[in-house]
Amino acid sequence: METAQNLLKKAQEDIQPFIHRTPVLTSRLIDEISGAELYFKCENFQRMGAFKMRGAANAILNLPEEKRKKGVVTHSSGNFAQALSLAAKNIGIPAYIVMPDTAPEVKKAAVRTYGGKITECPSTLKDREETANKIQDETGATFIHPSNDLDVIYGQGTAALELLQDFPDLDYVVCPVGGGGLIAGTALAVKYFGRNCKCYGAEPMEADDAWRSLQTGKIETNETANTMADGLKTHLGDKNFPIILENVSDIIRVSEEEIFQALKLIWERMKIVVEPSSSTALAAVLREKELFRNKKTGIIISGGNVDLSRLPF
Amino acid sequence: METAQNLLKKAQEDIQPFIHRTPVLTSRLIDEISGAELYFKCENFQRMGAFKMRGAANAILNLPEEKRKKGVVTHSSGNFAQALSLAAKNIGIPAYIVMPDTAPEVKKAAVRTYGGKITECPSTLKDREETANKIQDETGATFIHPSNDLDVIYGQGTAALELLQDFPDLDYVVCPVGGGGLIAGTALAVKYFGRNCKCYGAEPMEADDAWRSLQTGKIETNETANTMADGLKTHLGDKNFPIILENVSDIIRVSEEEIFQALKLIWERMKIVVEPSSSTALAAVLREKELFRNKKTGIIISGGNVDLSRLPF
Known part of the structure; x- marks a missing residue:
């Protein structure tokens, strides 16, 4: 059996033609x-604007040729x-992309731009799963879960792998926690590639299912999720949770105000557009100053896809 | 007498310890x-967030030692x-910075952060000039005009100089036109450093004083300036106008809607925070598609200082 170390390296080699090696920025x-020494791995500059390109490409490339050519489906x-899609x-x-019929037109348009074939359905989990199953039956396409899939996890982990290749002596890497694919891969x-490095997660208090899951030892969900970090409302899955439980040092929870202030700091001072989900990681570092003081800390800026139909000025 | 070519090169060497060599970004x-091949010189990543660091540093460094140590003043x-200040x-x-007492607190705070000593006065030109004169008399500080000063002009020109060092075969360089310092230096x-390269200006229709000045051959001003590109409301001066008249191929005027759409494109697709003033240059390229089709075109992204006290989502 191949080790996770080899699978991460293989993912990096395989997906390389389909992704950007994103830059690492710093801000004096x-x-x-913060009192820390921060290295921002800027996946907002990734193709289509987020780290998810890595996992998507890796999952597709790991399908056997015969299955692959029939396509992929997700909701x-x-x-x-x-x-x-891209x-x-x-x-x-x-x-084939299953989307709730309530999804904003701008999101549907983006999927179409990247060539995805959309099937709309009512926005319950049951409807989405049934629709995805039907597409699989009709087309032979393979279902790819956005976060609870080992090939997706190894793909997402290549962001931190690149960061550690550039800066091998990081003390910490902090990343946002949503469905668990990014943090499992990062951990x-x-x-396997850090030297005495530890992985921390950052999660909104308003959607702290992963933090609670670490406390109870089983996958918890959110009853409500009133957070501006809209990429982090989902919960962990059975493939990524054991990896997280074993390899993540802790999850730091942050308030909406802390997420907002960190976002503002990144936009105003670094002059880059990042999603609120991304800024949770910096918010966590600013909240736990003692922990990160003088530590070389990598921050995974997960993406930069924000809706700017309204500008702030 | 030293040539402009030598003065630009000297400025580049002199200010080098005080500025960043900013990156050049592209967007497939x-x-x-646009149909063009665009090279964005990202002065939004410049120290304090705009190209103005270049001209300010160059003007100070060109003062004789005895005068320099007494300081500088501007309004x-x-x-x-x-x-x-920085x-x-x-x-x-x-x-010493003379600011109208109506200036927003956030702008005063920024000047103080960078160590500038603020004197407030009523917001008429007469009051500002009198206040600046008084400070000069009392302190021996030298007045530095933000745009109508040859050392400032050579300093601002180093952004295009760096761009042309990186990409020597550009067909065009486009930059925003405000007080005229940036475009004079760019031109x-x-x-002196382009090969068959031409310089174009970009200006809001709502503040098209420079465009009109090129038509009439004398410095025109704006009666109103209802533009979101708030860095471009000022008019040309007697030092920069002759340079612009001789060396700028044309000024392209753009509407507020075109400025907004170009800004949105840069924020959403390039994931960088730029000022509305900066996006006029891309707006000009998008407006005059035939002119720029298949041309290697440099775009000076002048700065990224925007007020994000309100975020767009």
């Missing part, structure tokens, strides 16, 4: 404010729908 | 939309006030 001012109304287009296979990259 | 998608409520601080001299850099 944010270092001063998502967020970045993964766009990522799977990765499939670039690899030359069809992508594996930290384990 | 915006190239597709500005925008980026130049911050730039002069450049003076880094060079180790005082900066000189294009003339």
Whole structure:
């Protein structure tokens, strides 16, 4: 059996033609404010604007040729729908995207731009699963889960792998926790490619299912999720949870105000557009100043897809 | 007498310890939309967030030692006030900033952060000039104009100079036109360091004083200036106008809607925070598609200082 270490390296080699090696930015001012030494891995500059391109490409490339050419299917109304569409287009296979009929037109348009074939359905989990099953039956396409899939997890882990190749002596890597794909992959990259490096998650208090899952030892869900970090409302799955439980040092919860202030700091001082979900990681570092003081800390900026139909000025 | 070519090169060497060599970004998608091949010189990543650091540093460094140590004074409520404050601080001299008492608190706070000493006065030109004169008399500080000063002009021109060092075969360089310092410096850099390269200006229709000045051959002003590109409301001066008249191929005027759409494109697709003033240059390229089709075109992204006290989502 191949080790996670080899699978991460293989993912990096395989997906390389389909992704950008994203830059790592630093900010003297944010270092001063935080007291830490921060390295921002900017997946907002990734193709289609988020790290999800990595996992989507890796999942498709790991399908056997015969299955792959029949295409892939997922249900998502967020970045993964766009990522799977674009990765499939670039690899030359069809992508079928199940979206709730309530999804904003701008998100549907983005999926169409990237070549995804949309099927709309009512927005219950049952309807989405039934619709995805029906598409699988009709087309032979393979279902790819946005976060609870080992090939997706290894793909997402390549962001931290690249970061550790550039900066091998990081003390910590912090990333946002949503469905668990990114943090599971990041934790594996930290384990196998870091030197005494630890992985922390950052999660909104308003959607702290992963934090509670670490407390209870079983997958918890959110009854409500009133957070601006709209990429982080989903819960963990049976593939990524054991990895997280074993390899993540802790999950730091942050308030909506802390997420907003960190977002503002990144936009105003670093002059880059990032999603609120991304800024939870910086918010966590600013909240736990003692922990991160003088530590070389990698921050995974997960993406930059925000709706700017209204500008702030 | 030293030539403009030598003065630009000297400025580049002199200010190098005090500025960033900013990156040049490209965007496949915006190239597709525009039909041109675009190279964005990202002065939004410049120290204090705008190209004005270049001219401010160069003006201070060109003062004779005896005068320099007494400090510098300017009247500005925008980026130049911050730039002069930070450049003076880094060079180790005082900066006196005359600001209208109506200036927003956030702008005063920024100047103070960078070490500028603020004197407030009523917001008429007469009051500002009298206040600046008084400070000069009392302190021996030298007045530095934000745009109508040859050393400032050579400093601003170093952004295009760097761009042309990186990409020597550009066909065009486009930059926003406000007080005329940036475009005069850019036009000189294009003339002396480009190969068959032409310089174009971009200006809001709502503040098209420079365009009208090119028509009439004398410096025109704006009676009103209802533009979101708030850095471009000022008019040309007697030092920069002759340079512009001789070396700028044309000024392209753009509507508020075109500025907004170009801004949105840059934020959403390039994931960088830029000022509305900066997006006029891309708006000009999108408006005059035939002119720029398949042309290697440099775009000076002038700055990224926007007020994000309200976020768009």
